Amino acid sequence: MHQERIKKVLSAMEQQHLAQLVITDPASIFYLLGKWIHPGKRMLALYLNLEGNHKLFINELFPVFEDLGVEKVWFKDTDQPISLLAQHLMDENVVGIDKSWPAQFLLELMEQKPDCSYVNCSPIIDSIRAVKDLQEIEWMRQASRLNDQAMANIQKVISPKYTEKQMTQQLLEIYEQLGTQGPSFDPIIAYGANGADPHHSPDHAALKPGDSIIIDIGCKASSYCADMTRTVFYQSASEEAVKVYHIVKEANARAIAAVRPGVRFCDIDAAARSYIEEQGYGKYFTHRTGHSIGIEVHDFGDVSAVNTNPVVPGMIFSIEPGIYLPGKFGVRIEDLVMVTEDSCEVLNQFSKELKIIE
Missing domain, CATH: 3.90.230.10 (Creatinase/methionine aminopeptidase superfamily)
Structure with missing residues (x-):
C-alpha cells in the first residue's frame, strides 16, 4: 500500500517535471512509509528521486528496525545532517521542499547547494493525501x-x-x-x-x-x-x-x-x-x-x-x-x-x- 502511495508521488513529480523532493513532515512520512517518527528539533527527511534513489535521513536517536522500503541513512547528533543530505541531491536542479521544514534547515541547504532552486512540493503530497x-x-x-x-x-x-x-x-x-x-x-x-x-x-x-x-x-x-x-x-x-x-x-x-x-x-x-x-x-x-x-x-x-x-x-x-x-x-x-x-x-x-x- 505504501509503495503505491510513493508511486503516486513519483507520477505527480514526473508530470510537474520535478526530479527530486525532500519530505520532512512526520505525518506525510507516516503516510508514505507507514511509520511515525517524531524528530523534535532534529532533522528528519525522506528523499525521493525519479531515478528511484530514495533515502530516509534519520538520527540514530530514533531506532527504526523494520524495513520501510527505502534505504536508511543514519546520522548522529555530532554529525552535519544537512551536509549528508546535500551530498545526495542532484546538482543544478530543482528541489521540492515541503512547507513545514524549519528555515534553519532549508537556509543551510540553500547555502550548501546554491546552484539548485527550491520549490514548495507540499501540494503534491497534500493532493494525494486528500x-x-x-x-x-x-x-x-x-x-x-x-x-x-x-x-x-x-x-x-x-x-x-x-x-x-x-x-x-x-x-x-x-x-x-x-x-x-x-x-x-x-x-x-x-x-x-x-x-x-x-x-x-x-x-x-x-x-x-x-x-x-x-x-x-x-x-x-x-x-x-x-x-x-x-x-x-x-x-x-x-x-x-x-x-x-x-x-x-x-x-x-x-x-x-x-x-x-x-x-x-x-x-x-x-x-x-x-x-x-x-x-x-x-x-x-x-x-x-x-x-x-x-x-x-x-x-x-x-x-x-x-x-x-x-x-x-x-x-x-x-x-x-x-x-x-x-x-x-x-x-x-x-x-x-x-x-x-x-x-x-x-x-x-x-x-x-x-x-x-x-
Whole structure:
C-alpha cells in the first residue's frame, strides 16, 4: 500500500517535471512509509528521486528496525545532517521542499547547494493525501464510531459538580476506556457565555441552569482522526437559544446536502453561511464551515468561501457551522462527511436533535 502511495508521488513529480523532493513532515512520512517518527528539533527527511534513489535521513536517536522500503541513512547528533543530505541531491536542479521544514534547515541547504532552486512540493503530497483510499476510509469510520460512543458517554456525566476542565478529564478517561489512541486535538468543552468563543480553552467555569454546553471532541484510532461537535443545554434553554440551535442545525443539514462530486468547497460553505445570514446571524458565524481531516485533524484543504476547488470521491472534511453571541452563549454542530460517487456519507451518527440535560 505504501509503495503505491510513493508511486503516486513519483507520477505527480514526473508530470510537474520535478526530479527530486525532500519530505520532512512526520505525518506525510507516516503516510508514505507507514511509520511515525517524531524528530523534535532534529532533522528528519525522506528523499525521493525519479531515478528511484530514495533515502530516509534519520538520527540514530530514533531506532527504526523494520524495513520501510527505502534505504536508511543514519546520522548522529555530532554529525552535519544537512551536509549528508546535500551530498545526495542532484546538482543544478530543482528541489521540492515541503512547507513545514524549519528555515534553519532549508537556509543551510540553500547555502550548501546554491546552484539548485527550491520549490514548495507540499501540494503534491497534500493532493494525494486528500483523497482517502478504502483502508483509510475504514479507519476514519472506526475513529468516528468511537467518537460517537465517547460523545454518548460524556453527556451521561454532565453535572454541576464538574467544571469544564474536570469534564475534559472525564473525556480523556472515556477515550482511554474505549481503547482509542487519545484525543486528536485539545477538547473544547464550553459552558454558557464561554461557548461564544469558538476556540475556548476549558477552564474552571461552573455549570449553571440554562447554560448551553458546546462539546467539540475528537479521538484517534489507527492513527486517523475523528472530530465532532454537539451543543446541549443544562436543565433549560431560552427561547433565543432554541431558535439559534435550530438555525445552526438547518445550516449543518443544508451544507451536508450540498456535498457531491464536482461541487466546489466554497459552494458548500455558502450553503451553510447564506442560511445563517438570511436568519440575521451572519456576523456571528465567524469561521469557515469546515476543514479537511485524516492523519491530521487539520489536513490540507478547507470548506471556506475562498476555496474554489471541487470535491472528489474519497475526500473527508468537517461541516461545522456555528453562531456565537458574545456574553450569552454559542451553538456549533459538526459532522464529518466523506464524498461518495454521487453524494456523501456522514461518518458520525450521534443525534443532532435539541437536547436538554436534566
